Amino acid sequence: MQDALRKKYDDLLEILRSYKSVVVAFSSGVDSTLLLYAAKEALGQNMLAVTASTPSIPRRELTEACEYCKRIDVEHVVLELDQLSVPGFKENPSDKCYICKKAIFRSFVDLCREKNFCEVVEGSNLDDQGDYRPGLKAIAELGIKSPLKEAGLSKAEIREISQSLGLPTYNKPSYACLASRFPYGELITKEKLALVDKGEQLLFDMGFKQFRVRIHGDSNYIARIELLPEDFGKILSQDLRDRINSEFKSYGFAYTSLDLKGYRTGSMNETL
Template structure:
């Protein structure tokens, strides 16, 4: 299917909904979905809803606020502290399901209060290939996934975003900070803060796509850095390597390592079995 045909299919889908609340994180996918909804339905029929929590970096929240303010888009920010969800801190394999269920229940309530017909979220066709328990919550709650319905993948979304002049067309992919933790290891405000600070340093140093995975606890806490394969040589240059190592130690990591495989989506899901993916 041609790119413009996919966009038309997306618009037809949104038009059938009539009015929407967009789960808006300021990422590549949700920014494109929000812009497409405005383009199709008009500002009066669209609201952006952003949930803030300790697993959502401040920089992403500020970008969401700035995007909506610059374009005059209705924007609601609601607190959604997943660490208060029963069992979440223990990081079970269905962690994303627990979080998304609580998050989308809040967005559904906001949509209802504002007389909006549907809640939409930004998962795309590429998300079908990885372990995504959050999509079960999406299905259970009747949340709509227009990008998947239009058969759009990440490459399509970036290309269309560039055509539309969206600043996120080449933005790095992002997932909530809780996804940096090994299943079964404790998620806490302090450890989320360590990951956030570590990744922010790498972004500030100019690395384009980063993950800092956290392994172990207490005096055994290790950072596993993922950057794009073509940027590994830059990271291990003496001055950069020493700066990263020193800062990571300062914020609480006992060990600092580099993943020689480079950045790869869902690297914490390697141990998930095919049977578990179906649950």
């Protein structure tokens, strides 16, 4: 690890030690995995991991979270939360992330108090300040700590440190809540979340690493696949096109399309 990154990682450990004990919001993503690892190094048994199990979390992500906590011997709590029952969420307003994060992290705060821990920490980094992210407002309102951001770590630096530490997520693609696949104002339902999850799992099983399956329509659902441009040639092969079209239709998509602009985060924010 380069000296500058070692200094930032040491700063992260000191920040975590200053909290005395923590509940780590753990999604099994790149950021929260480094945060969890650092919390264990800094605090030993004075920490635990918590993951929200919701209809909008891909099943493979929840499985990975559980398996990783077992692997490194960290106490792990999985909290069941039905986002669709949270007032205002399923109507899919532009601030749905705020509504969702407020509900999820409020449950984390309750767990923190119940277990007599001092702070809830989460994995936002410096780069998260760029896009439209109303969820950060909820985190701030609840007093949740963001140690990676406090230590001045960017996404690229988090990946580099993770690789140096041998963490399995150092090159893991970025994933987001499945509810982010819906155009604002279109109703979020368990049925449609399941369609997106199945579609993305198929692409994952086919070897694609970075992608999104956006869903459009309240009936006759349209799947809009976003891929890295370098993967366009692969998906346009006859065999893969036929399989994807057939599988997506069996899931419940009436039509399947490829977004020619390619994968990008926050593409649903382009209409705001």
